[in-house]
Amino acid sequence: MARKTKAEAALTKDRIVTCARQVFARDGVTNTSLEEVARVAGVTRGAVYWHFRNKADLFMAVRSQTGLLIQLGQAKVGDPLQRLENGLLQALQRLSEETAAQETYEVMLWKCEYVGEFAQVRDDLIGSGRLFLDDAETLYREARAAGIVAANLDPKTAAVATFCFYAGILKIWLGDTRGTILRQHAQQAIAHHIAQQRRIPLAATRQVDRRGPPAKDSSP
Amino acid sequence: MARKTKAEAALTKDRIVTCARQVFARDGVTNTSLEEVARVAGVTRGAVYWHFRNKADLFMAVRSQTGLLIQLGQAKVGDPLQRLENGLLQALQRLSEETAAQETYEVMLWKCEYVGEFAQVRDDLIGSGRLFLDDAETLYREARAAGIVAANLDPKTAAVATFCFYAGILKIWLGDTRGTILRQHAQQAIAHHIAQQRRIPLAATRQVDRRGPPAKDSSP
DNA sequence: GGTTTTACATACAGACATGTATGTAAAGGT
DNA sequence: ACCTTTACATACATGTCTGTATGTAAAACC
Structure with missing residues (x-):
């Protein structure tokens, strides 16, 4: 030819x-x-x-x-928790907008068996998870320094919790093809998860003005 | 023969x-x-x-x-959030103690492609997820009634968040075979996740007496 | 402009998995 | 005690995938 x-x-x-x-x-x-x-x-x-x-x-x-869905390290807007929340939201947005990303993650999370040669890919996945974890830990550490989370909050533990939450939301979001479980509530769940980390949870304060500016940058 | x-x-x-x-x-x-x-x-x-x-x-x-890892509906001990936390902890405990459960979930989460005949199994998995979700929502509703979470906490949203957290923790716990990411911090992450839902997070209070009676039932 | 290398298409050999069909000897019912 | 059914083992027919080897014509290089 x-x-x-x-x-x-x-x-x-x-x-x-x-x-x-x-x-x-x-x-x-x-x-x-x-x-x-x-x-x-x-x-x-x-x-x-x-x-x-x-x-x-x-x-x-x-x-x-396809690449990674999010790089928390690049987040720039808002206080640390805002940046974290925006990262998570952006990941979901990419999933719902980019067919390529959706297909790739569909394959990785539901249509791939990590065996033999692919066990290596699994390690790679876990490795990129570690990147997320480290970035999240840094963000929580900054948040603690800024006083927007409890002073005794352990950044590592909080990061692990958010990492698991993130991994699960991707898995379920893709798995729930009919959209009966998560699709409608994903954004609220993310907002909730982040809000609960705040020292005085935003969700616990009266919030008639939810449509206003989401949050003020309280960093020095 | x-x-x-x-x-x-x-x-x-x-x-x-x-x-x-x-x-x-x-x-x-x-x-x-x-x-x-x-x-x-x-x-x-x-x-x-x-x-x-x-x-x-x-x-x-x-x-x-192997069956399901947890049935939140059967939880009996402690206040609603305690029951939720115990359920999550028990799931991890089963994973670490029972080889059979570990193998089965390893297969389901990392070594199975949900395609063709198995797409049905996937729906089944999502379905059992719905069970968890409903139970969790009930628990959060009870918790709100008991005043141990914020009055404006949306039980549905909180349940979705916990469900995602749960799905992710199983996936990561099994995926991180070397134990460098999650194995040591899983229990703390669970405790953190639950504590953050409380109106006055337990994590924010000094807790030297963690081995004491877990919680009082504050329902009527 | 001649030679080499590239970017494939084609051909081949082997391995392996699946589903079914058939055989069989004993268990189970009456 | 006889007949039927069970709980498998064996055999067969077929399809499919993989990796490699080989062919080829034009691009790329000098």
Whole structure:
């Protein structure tokens, strides 16, 4: 067959990744044959094996094409708890707006078996979880310094709790395809979770003016 | 081959389920062949196909052999929030003590692709999540009536938040096999999550006497 | 402009899993 | 004691996936 330009080849590679994501999301990783991926991408298995070692390698490419949902480290707006809350909200927003992100996380959380070569991917997932954890701990530490959480709040513990909450909300949000459980309440649940960390929980104060400016920056 | 007694047959069936759980936990559901399950159980595929329609049916049996981790409805000790906390703690305790439960949930959360016949299992999982949610909501409603949470706390929202927290803690607890992230802090995170719901968070009060009577029942 | 390398398509060999069909000997009922 | 059903084991037929080896024509390089 006629050799393709470098640019064309890169396009082909990217198309294979995109199609792999879709097929993974439909059939699950293990049940997906590379031949099916190739078919959907309009190539043959030869092309797939040219660009990727095997299915695990292709899966890695799918992951890195989507990237992480949030980087708390980059949050800039509001007090520490606001930044944390915004991060969580933004993750959900990406899930609901970007089909690619939704498919990728659907695959990672519900349609992938972390066995053999994929056990490594699992460690990677846990590793990126650690990033979240560390960022969250930093935020809680700042919040404590700013006096917006209880003085005896343990940043580590609070970060772990928020991390679990985050992991669960992603899992359930994606798992509850019919939207009967979480879809409507996710944002409120996030707001609630964060509010409960505050020293004088916002949720516990009369809040007739909920539509006003969400919170003041109380940092020095 | 010589026909077995009914009792022997039941024993065989149970052994197949137990071995299936182990093999699933080791190789993942999709990568597990029924022949391997049979081999480990000391029978042939004929026995497996006699007792179960196919792999999905066998997986269902594995699930129901283990059952649910917690039933919040049965909690009896302490105030509503105490009961909720105890439920969560008990779930983790079962995970760490019972190998069977650990294996089953390891499979369900990390080594199963919910596709095709298994999509039904996924709905089932979400359904049992709904049970948890309803029970938690009831507990929060009782807690509000008892005045131990803020009067304007929305039981539904709080229940959703706790549900997500629970789902995440199970996922992470099992996923973090090296124990570097969660294993040491899980109990504290649970205590923190619950404490933050209290009107005057327990975590904010000095608690040297944590081993004393957990809480007084303040319901009428 | 000739050679090398690339970007695939095609072909091949082997392994493996599934479902079913059939065999069988003893248990269970009458 | 006979007949039926059970609880498997064995055998078979089929489909499917994987990895690799090989072919090829044009792009890329010098």
